[in-house]
Amino acid sequence: MKKNSLTHSKLVAFGSTRNFKTHPEKDSNLLVLLETNISAVTIFGKSWDIHLTDALHIELEDNLQIIQDTLTYLKPKVEHFFYDAGHFFDGFKNNEEYALKTLECAVDGRAKTIILCDTNGGTLAQEIPLVISTIKQYQTQKSKAIPLGVRFHNDSETAVANSLIAISESKVSQIQGTINGFGERCGNANLISDQSGRFNILHKAKQWKFKLDQNDPVLASIISELKELENQGY
Numbered sequence: 001m002k003k004n005s006l007t008h009s010k011l012v013a014f015g016s017t018r019n020f021k022t023h024p025e026k027d028s029n030l031l032v033l034l035e036t037n038i039s040a041v042t043i044f045g046k047s048w049d050i051h052l053t054d055a056l057h058i059e060l061e062d063n064l065q066i067i068q069d070t071l072t073y074l075k076p077k078v079e080h081f082f083y084d085a086g087h088f089f090d091g092f093k094n095n096e097e098y099a100l101k102t103l104e105c106a107v108d109g110r111a112k113t114i115i116l117c118d119t120n121g122g123t124l125a126q127e128i129p130l131v132i133s134t135i136k137q138y139q140t141q142k143s144k145a146i147p148l149g150v151r152f153h154n155d156s157e158t159a160v161a162n163s164l165i166a167i168s169e170s171k172v173s174q175i176q177g178t179i180n181g182f183g184e185r186c187g188n189a190n191l192i193s194d195q196s197g198r199f200n201i202l203h204k205a206k207q208w209k210f211k212l213d214q215n216d217p218v219l220a221s222i223i224s225e226l227k228e229l230e231n232q233g234y
Contacts, residue, residue, distance in 0.1 A: 071109025
């Protein structure tokens, strides 16, 4: 898998934390990820306490150990390493203290970036800044701050808006999403939308010191050309 023709992107292997009853070095899921020989890996783990007590029937402390064990085992073996905090926003609302502890374990496991997942797609835009600012304050107190990303599902049709809020107001550094709506279940944030396309063009114009604003007819022209290129497969 290392011999692919991608020049501007990287393939990422995706899997879960180790099985509760298995050591990381013997966990079949983790071994398969390493066998792909892909240089980037994303691991997702549990943030919502109800999954542990009601579904997996394990102790909350056991899950913290699972997260740290898994990440500590994988980190030296891959170049780029990300941790997806599954159902994080639901977990934060239900048990804030515990959800934050799961992130601390991911930092201790040497994740490069932590991605906060709204896996049920029920979080609204006005909730996001407070949650992320709380996380940043917690990490500062613990002296364990690393970059944050977000992954919003679109069950409530808010994923793109939530992603933009997270970038502009909460200063997260990564967004996980889909292209043209292709993705799991109801889909993650569809990042090739009119709204995010408009935002990206304005951002790039500012970055390259071009004078461009929301009402400039050139903006509409650029968006139209991008859509046509997308339709052609770009």
